[in-house]
Amino acid sequence: MSQKSELMDKAEDIADKFLRYGKNVLPHVARLCLISTFLEDGIRMWFQWNEQRDYISATWGCGWFLGMIFVLINLFGQLTGCAMVLSRKKVNVACGILFGIIALQTIAYSILWDLKFLLRNIALAGGVILLLAESKAEGRSLFAGLPSLGENTHKTYMQLSGRVLLVFMFLTLLRFEFSLLQVIQNLIGTTLVVLIAIGYKTKLASLILVVWLTILNFYFNAWWNVPSYKPMRDFLKYDFFQTLSVVGGLLLVVALGPGGYSMDEHKKKW
Template structure:
């Protein structure tokens, strides 16, 4: 028979503790605790992460082409505008001389400078040749037309052109981004700093088109719903929070809105509304192009997304 072995247990009140590491301590810890999967904020975070992952997966085949698509869409409004001036040359001269009181000759020069600058600048942006000078020239056209056609105090025109300027700043940032990749081994601190500020300015200016959409037109339940969600996405783009997700959402929303609201092709060519719809359509394409570049490049250093990587 085996012998019984009695082992005396030391009293619990002494130096021995049955749970020396405190794993059984029911009191709350001030340190890290796992996220509660039933928490609504945690569910929202998981959903946002899933959406981001899906965007990353499904845009992968398009990713190499996004910069070219974005650049083309940004300048397509300038290409359309130059074509419209050439095909309506007489009407443009009549308007400038009759309503804007341009003297004969100066009106011709004004239109000629606009057409040449838009064609050359747009081609340079698409071909990625001297993008900085091209952006400067196209910015000059935006300002020159605002004063030349007397639209500087038109709120809708002003907001739309702020967004176009934002798109042009995205082109400028994209050229800096490309140059950084080409010269990755060289010190470029000052250029990186400039790029951060240009990206921030571009992000903020891009959202003004949607603000213009919100303040014009008739209101309905669907319009209120889209405006609230769109405004939230615009704020996320401006501060750089989930910027790729929110920019992708705005690309889809603005593209659908553009096709159904600015459908200039369904209006008779003799109708005066056709030109306005056509102008709005191509300007919206320009802002969509800027958002596509944002999806490709990311929001930059001055953003919530970038700060979250640091902390």
């Protein structure tokens, strides 16, 4: 066994010990982080009611009434969806609502034409897919003795698509600067997201990426340091909570595992 392989095995052992101690808390933290951007945005709709309504009305020329309907849908849709996820009630319905909010905002705010924000919305959708996969796993655990081949296949596909979509967040963090530090960061980050996408050393790679994204998030998106009257505060807050939601999705990958369509799973059959 090579020295590199031994180092990876030791790192995995440390990660496994951490997961064993935190297995009861980790899913709750993951869900809270994942819905944080919806929760923050729903609350913001209340405090910025007039601004959001007027923005939609002016951008789309739809009038104040439809602008108000847009704000209401976002306000109640996001807060209701978050409450259902946290209470573990009708999670599949909650995920459907949150998917609808992502699609609505992608169109309403013209995110389709902004690659950075589009990739982040795609990554956020990946997190919601993993949330749905987790609810499927919980549902089956209540009927452990019954056949569930179809549901298991669906969950496996959801885990695969969820973790692949999550890595789109990293693409928005790539910076093509000709400095040694930036090149090293890009290489390490790219290696981690490739490992997550193919499902190899998935839990370890996800944990490392969680730590890295969290550090970058608190460093680059420190919105609390910006005065409330500056527009930059809202932009940084939006980035902060979207990144936090992707961190929650990665924590769900850690809690759930990579699923059947992964190298980690196939290794068990070798």
